[in-house]
Amino acid sequence: xxxxxxxxxxxxxxxxxxxxxxxxxxxxxxxxxxxxxxxxxxxxxxxxxxxxxxxxxxxxxxxxxxxxxxxxxxxxxxxxxxxxxxxxxxxxxxxxxxxxxxxxxxxxxxxxxxxxxxxxxxxxxxxxxxxxxxxxxxxxxxxxxxxxxxxxxxxxxxxxxxxxxxxxxxxxxxxxxxxxxxxxxxxxxxxxxxxxxxxxxxxxxxxxxxxxxxxxxxxxxxxxxxxxxxxxxxxxxxxxxxxxxxxxxxxxxxxxxxxxxxxxxxxxxxxxxxxxxxxxxxxxxxxxxxxxxxxxxx
Amino acid sequence: xxxxxxxxxxxxxxxxxxxxxxxxxxxxxxxxxxxxxxxxxxxxxxxxxxxxxxxxxxxxxxxxxxxxxxxxxxxxxxxxxxxxxxxxxxxxxxxxxxxxxxxxxxxxxx
Numbered sequence: 001x002x003x004x005x006x007x008x009x010x011x012x013x014x015x016x017x018x019x020x021x022x023x024x025x026x027x028x029x030x031x032x033x034x035x036x037x038x039x040x041x042x043x044x045x046x047x048x049x050x051x052x053x054x055x056x057x058x059x060x061x062x063x064x065x066x067x068x069x070x071x072x073x074x075x076x077x078x079x080x081x082x083x084x085x086x087x088x089x090x091x092x093x094x095x096x097x098x099x100x101x102x103x104x105x106x107x108x109x110x111x112x113x114x115x116x117x118x119x120x121x122x123x124x125x126x127x128x129x130x131x132x133x134x135x136x137x138x139x140x141x142x143x144x145x146x147x148x149x150x151x152x153x154x155x156x157x158x159x160x161x162x163x164x165x166x167x168x169x170x171x172x173x174x175x176x177x178x179x180x181x182x183x184x185x186x187x188x189x190x191x192x193x194x195x196x197x198x199x200x201x202x203x204x205x206x207x208x209x210x211x212x213x214x215x216x217x218x219x220x221x222x223x224x225x226x227x228x229x230x231x232x233x234x235x236x237x238x239x240x241x242x243x244x245x246x247x248x249x250x251x252x253x254x255x256x257x258x259x260x261x262x263x264x265x266x267x268x269x270x271x272x273x274x275x276x277x278x279x280x281x282x283x284x285x286x287x288x289x290x291x292x293x294x295x296x297x298x
Numbered sequence: 299x300x301x302x303x304x305x306x307x308x309x310x311x312x313x314x315x316x317x318x319x320x321x322x323x324x325x326x327x328x329x330x331x332x333x334x335x336x337x338x339x340x341x342x343x344x345x346x347x348x349x350x351x352x353x354x355x356x357x358x359x360x361x362x363x364x365x366x367x368x369x370x371x372x373x374x375x376x377x378x379x380x381x382x383x384x385x386x387x388x389x390x391x392x393x394x395x396x397x398x399x400x401x402x403x404x405x406x407x408x
Contacts, residue, residue: 065393148387150371219365223391281363282392285399289407 002222002280005273008053012269015046019262027255035258043265044093050268051086057275058082064282070144077137078275081130085271088126095119120190128193131200134230138207141227145214152213161209165202172198201238208234222281226274233270240264353379355404360384363392363400381405 001009022038025031062075095118145151154162172195208231215224215231243260246252252260284292332348356379360368364387372387373379381401389397 064395066395069389069393071390071393144390148390215365217367218371219361219367221361221363221365221368223363224365282396284362285359285396285403 002276004053004057004276004280008050008269008272008276011046011049012265015042016262016265018042019265023258026258039261040096044089044096046265047089047268048086048093050272051082051089054268054272054275055079055082055086057272057279061275061278061282064279070140074137074140074144075275075278077133077140081133081137082271082275084125084130084133088122088130091118091122091125095122117190120194124190124193128196128200131197131204135200135204135207138204138211138230142207142210142214145211150214150218151210152217154210155213158206158209158213162206165205169199169202198241201234201241204234205238222277222284226277226281229270229274229277233267233274236263236267236270240267352381352404355407356381356384359400359404360388363388 019038019042022034025033026035058075058079058081062072062079065072065075142151211227212231215228218224220228240260240263243252243263247257247260357369360372368384368387369379372383381404385397385401388400392400
């Protein structure tokens, strides 16, 4: 495993272990005190660090391609995606610190009060906007894969999956239409954009399935692992979204709901690992033979 | 790959009848043959030990960078696998700069 990927997942493991202690405290005492502290402070810090790492690694990958190479555009878009996620993490971080009233908060020290809509703006940038950019980048990857004959056609299972996603999107649209009636308060532009998350996620899932098929065809190398990480991140995002829906529909007990929040840490770690694999592939041929043999053993 | 020196003087004791131009042309032709085999592969012809080592190194890099089946995906018969066949795919996914390094490792590593 490349060193950067090991660091990301080690940080994730330590962070989740810390979260397990907070969760155990919640289960034993029933108090949300430590659980809230964990998600507001180390939790938002984790998103900030992984988004920053993702941005740096994606930027380095972009620099490895010349301007006229097709993958340059892909990595430029992925760099924009990661910068959107980083900006979103920063806005949500600021919002949480305001909410948490942490004594050492720089905002309190400076006497600043961030606007109420900060988290909502962050959700829009880190959600639908980042997803649209990623969908464009993955679309370009699929086009390049098709050019080289790596891309496989849709199987019957893929077609069924796409039909299910279309049905799900239509169902969502029907639900949204219900909330647009006069009985409900007028929705903000941010909320209207956030409604687009699920259809875009569905589209990303289709792309992820196609990329997964291609990766299966070519085998498991560093480049395949890079695109495999995006597939894992998209699948985990879908699982996180499904958990939010399940919690809203009261499908889980109160004790289980906080457990579903941990999914988002794996999403962030997977997103950061993807460019780390690509960069490892680009740097591997420069390694001296001794280090190459070492990396082969791990 | 070892870089040989072109003969500056003909060895008259060995073949007094062979002109200098022929010796230079032979040497150049041999070099061109070695390079074209390294780049395009030996094709259906017999492969030398050096050729086979080059292919093994290329397969190693394809597996590490792209995946275990990248070699068979590029060429049904791995005996036909060459740098020329692998370069477009590797360049597309790794970039030109990384591909130059891969070529150097395939050609120069022992």
